[in-house]
Amino acid sequence: MTDFFAVLASFFSYPFVQKALLVGSLISLSAALLGTTLVLKRYSMIGDGLSHVGFGALAIATSFHIADVAMGFALPVVVIAAFFLLRLSENSKIHGDAAIALISTTSLAVGYMVMHKNGTNVDVGNYMFGNVFTITDGDAVLSVVLAIAVMLLFVFFYHKIFCVTFDESFSKAIGVSPGIYNGVIAVLTAVVVVLGMRMMGTLLISALMIFPSLTSMRFCKSFRGVVAASALVSLLAFLLGIVLAHLLDFPAGSTIVVVNALIYLMAMLFSKIRGRL
Numbered sequence: 001m002t003d004f005f006a007v008l009a010s011f012f013s014y015p016f017v018q019k020a021l022l023v024g025s026l027i028s029l030s031a032a033l034l035g036t037t038l039v040l041k042r043y044s045m046i047g048d049g050l051s052h053v054g055f056g057a058l059a060i061a062t063s064f065h066i067a068d069v070a071m072g073f074a075l076p077v078v079v080i081a082a083f084f085l086l087r088l089s090e091n092s093k094i095h096g097d098a099a100i101a102l103i104s105t106t107s108l109a110v111g112y113m114v115m116h117k118n119g120t121n122v123d124v125g126n127y128m129f130g131n132v133f134t135i136t137d138g139d140a141v142l143s144v145v146l147a148i149a150v151m152l153l154f155v156f157f158y159h160k161i162f163c164v165t166f167d168e169s170f171s172k173a174i175g176v177s178p179g180i181y182n183g184v185i186a187v188l189t190a191v192v193v194v195l196g197m198r199m200m201g202t203l204l205i206s207a208l209m210i211f212p213s214l215t216s217m218r219f220c221k222s223f224r225g226v227v228a229a230s231a232l233v234s235l236l237a238f239l240l241g242i243v244l245a246h247l248l249d250f251p252a253g254s255t256i257v258v259v260n261a262l263i264y265l266m267a268m269l270f271s272k273i274r275g276r277l
Contacts, residue, residue: 056111
């Protein structure tokens with residue numbers, strides 16, 4: 001047991017691990033806050049769709065040798081895509097999952113075509129699955145600032161987001177514009193997706209938004225309760241994930257997703273047992 005704690009103490013003493021803990025914790029919290037709204041609005045896969053747009057933007061940035069500012073390049077592209085996806089879903093015959101599939105697959109294909117055409121020698125797996133331990137100092141600072149901004153904006157617009165999440169008709173009746181606050185949700189989601197891509201990769205970032213909310217809904221009945229519980233579950237899963245990834249020599253992002261999935265399965269099992277009792 002002493003050796004176990006010594007290994008953990010040594011692990012957490014490294015500066016790159018401390019940086020990963022700070023950045024990963026803040027991204028996990030901001031993703032969990034937005035995840036509750038996305039699940040309730042049946043827009044769970046928007047994170048997956050926008051992450052594929054982010055992959056295309058990162059691929060283009062790398063191909064044109066501007067990888068040092070790739071996150072800054074990807075952020076406005078993904079925000080624009082989020083607005084476009086929102087408008088496409090609301091004002092055309094292409095709705096919800098179809099609109100997400102249309103944009104995400106096209107972006108993924110274009111990104112890989114650009115990388116292939118330019119002969120860029122990059123590790124595609126790093127884009128797909130991420131690595132929280134390789135975040136640069138510049139990206140870490142940007143991630144911390146933007147993650148804190150997302151959480152503050154979510155708290156500031158909490159009541160408006162609550163209204164448009166549950167009843168857009170009622171929101172209009174009390175003077176809350178669904179279009180504006182759906183746009184706020186889309187922008188905040190886009191920011192979290194871009195931040196999370198370096199941590200979880202384009203294929204796994206949506207799990208960071210969805211699993212904590214689904215787990216919390218097993219126990220909490222109020223929106224506020226689900227949001228708070230989601231934040232705690234997300235933070236716990238992240239911390240357990242990176243520790244297990246280190247101890248078992250697994251990829252960090254994938255381990256975090258598996259831990260989230262196991263917590264959800266345990267919550268579902270406990271909920272069923274409690275219901276029978």
